[in-house]
Amino acid sequence: MLKTVLAELAKQRDTWRETAGTLEAYGAESQAGVLHGAIADLARLERRLELALETLTVDQYARTAGVSAQTVRNWIRSGLLEHYGDAQAGYRIPANAKLTRKRKVAA
Numbered sequence: 001m002l003k004t005v006l007a008e009l010a011k012q013r014d015t016w017r018e019t020a021g022t023l024e025a026y027g028a029e030s031q032a033g034v035l036h037g038a039i040a041d042l043a044r045l046e047r048r049l050e051l052a053l054e055t056l057t058v059d060q061y062a063r064t065a066g067v068s069a070q071t072v073r074n075w076i077r078s079g080l081l082e083h084y085g086d087a088q089a090g091y092r093i094p095a096n097a098k099l100t101r102k103r104k105v106a107a
Contacts, residue, residue, distance in 0.1 A: 003053070009046050013039055055084065055092035065099075075099060 016039050023032035058076075062069040075081040076091055080100055084092040 006046060006049055006053075009042060009049070013042050013046070016042070051084070051092065054095055056095055058091050058093070061093045061097070 016035055020032040020035040020039070023029075023035065056064070058069045058072045061081075062072045065072065072081065072093070073087075073091070076083050076093075082094055082097045082100075084094075
């Protein structure tokens with residue numbers, strides 16, 4: 001579903017770029033500028049959707065790893081698992097994230 005939405009957004013972005021070019025060609029720079037702003041907003045939304053496709057929630061990662069969600073949260077807090085976001089917003093974990101080991105520091 002998200003991939004379909006991303007494809008539609010990309011198509012719309014390309015249409016808007018073409019329209020902005022036409023507006024600029026006719027001297028309507030102000031209107032083209034507004035459209036370029038909307039294109040930039042759309043690109044940010046596309047990136048957020050791409051990130052959602054590439055990442056898992058704590059519960060999703062826990063299921064794939066065969067552990068509890070609390071264990072995954074502990075790994076995150078301990079710095080053993082790459083993640084985005086925070087506890088309040090909700091952690092997002094790259095789908096290909098691997099558990100890392102902390103290195104011991106020689107005394």
